[in-house]
Amino acid sequence: MSSLAWIDFDEAERQRAQRIMALFQEREGRDELGLGAIRDSIADHLFPGTSTIQTRLRYMLFIPWLFRMLEARDIPESQLRAEARALEIRLADALKAGGESNSIIGRDAGPRLQRLPSSVYWAGLGAWGIRLFPGSTDSLFVSLRSLKRLRVSSDSEDAAAGPRAAAIWNQSLPQAPKDLLDRAVFRLAADEAQFIIDRLVATQPAALLTLLAREGINADCDHIWTHPHLASFPAPARRLIHHGEIFSNVMHGAALLYNLVLSELRSRDDWAEDYRERIATWTAEVDLSLVRNWSLDDFWDAVEHPGHSIRPAAKRFVMQWLELVVENSTQIASAPAARQLVEERERRLKTSQSRYANHAVRDRWTGASGVNRLNFRWSQARSHLRDLADAE
Template identity: 40%
Template sequence: MPSTISWIDLDSKARDKTLRILSLFQEKESRDELGLGSVRDSFADQLFPGTSTIQTRLRYMLFVPWIYHSMEEQRLPAESFAIQADKLERDLVQPLMDSDDQAGVFGKTAGKRLKRLPSSVYWAGLGVWGIRITPFSQDEYHRRIDETYRRRNTLKALEKDAKARGDDIDVEQRMATLSWHPRLPAPPEDFPGALNFALSREEAEFIRDRIQVACPKSLLSFLALHCEPADSQAPWEHPDYGSFSEQHKELLTHARLFSEVMHGAALSYNVQLARLRNHEDLAAEHQVRFDEWTANLPLEEIRAWSVSRLWELTMDHGHTITAQTRSFVQQWIDHTRRSPNDLLSNVDALTLVRRREMKLKGTRSRFRNQRALEQWGGYSGVGRLVYRWPNVKVLLNDLSQGMNRDKQC
């Protein structure tokens, strides 16, 4: 019987928070059984700020502000603002499904009954890239829209008086009343009618410029400005890696080594669970994966790796990396450096992984809860950490196609 989660829908804020939590289980890199997410996300946010593993296509970065800007233009009141936004987002589904490119459509399966709206997925990224100017959470933005209208009315009166006196307009004061970037491109005339994911040249230039201004030192900005799209499996395998800055190369080196080493811990976890379930075929499958990992491990590089520098690069970047996490990572690295081939027979190494999961999951640990073990799907966190690269590749490809599109298109 499949497990289900229920909650009492007290308010929209609680609902949105719950849906955000539930959506994490759909992210390919988010099965964080061993508590490595804070390190992973620190790398990802530095390399590719404003992105996430549940963003699908770049033009949603315009669909969302277009919807909200049009509602502000109509001066929809707070009492109906969120309801209308919800409806308009759901109205995007069918036009996108009618287009030639349906990859990444929110609601592709559920249609208008989709649970997670694009605005909640892109809200943070819109702020990071400076497309969204309002500092409020999405729910607070909805609730305070009437206040925004009043502030604009007051500013309009002040500017009228200033003009009569021959004084200059206070640009900063005007910007403070805006929700969206003033140079946001206008939507297509029939929006949200016939719709697709193809960015116009103007739209692509706007997004590229926003990334460049808001995140100038990021690898995302460098790739958007200087590189053609690449279909590599990881960012450190990009064909233009040689032209990356030394800062980016260092960050990617540590990200790669962290991914390489901790992949073994995830494989150990799966092997142990398969053994505990007495699932011989699955245990053998994970054993093969583990053997492949050890055979390809860059052991000399790992032994020379400065783990203290790893923490210097990842801590204090908006993610809390606890002392317990650092200790777990360090101990696993130490075991790996000594003898990676013995990790599945090393009692201390096996216990390290087991205790880490038990500490994180408590009574829901698969090592101590038989029902949780029975519900285990057989594969937990077995994908290598690549720091949102599959999603970033799609966004960069959308951007490149827009930049190469005829200006009249």
């Protein structure tokens, strides 16, 4: 019997592609200069299972609760998919009925909702061991009937020897509220928060997110490197945060220069002036002594992650930009070498869709692409930690 036939051939690649496609739809998630693999490597070390499109933590429970409602249904795959979608849309209405107004996925879209909560949280559910089924939502719908038969077969065997291949969700998942689809709230119950913490401890023991969740450390700071408890973090986390701070600060200048040049090409003097001012501010804030002593070799060693492949071209771009910053940071906005480096990088990445080369694409540009400093999903991690701290 081929009990693994329902697993996607390469689910990791599928989920990575879906995540990248979703990020390109977000203003602040755009990766115009090909730094995404580096950014995500750091984020996945520190805050695994998070993504920039997550909103509130209780969706990590909402999704399995909704899908469990369908597991006993003996209906065709297409109907399962349609009913799952309907449940996720009903959840948005239930959250509004429960008094929530912000962070609701699909709050305004209703039946027109394109990005379902399950697609936003599916990878995180797997990373935290809440979801045991290794495939995508589509493969789950395809496999649900055979999984149910497998589960029945398991129940008839000795508990110690029976197969566990039919498990979809962690067996310790808390029970769903009876009125989930009538009135729902984002506040976690105490046992729900403990379940999530337990899952993090079991599946991501070395992650900073797990330490902060387990110890109940919650702080309202803009960047992880300004966290008031930074000095007490484990050494590997401090090392990565140190590298992440420098990388974020240094490469922010490249993003600003890219936007400045596009503003000039669009003949938008107002936009260009704004970016010149922002580059001047960035120049004044860059700690050149810190940058000069920054070890790229140690940086590449620290950020290496099995889920991400950082291409040599990306490493070369970072190295060349770093050299330009050290040599000529005060004149970076007008430096020909800096402008050429950024242009060549974008042209290689986007080819025919390059905003430098394609007038139609450039004319659709709205004035800002990837201009926010990289914070490696700290905003989402901070929100999740706050939800854990507020559990009752």
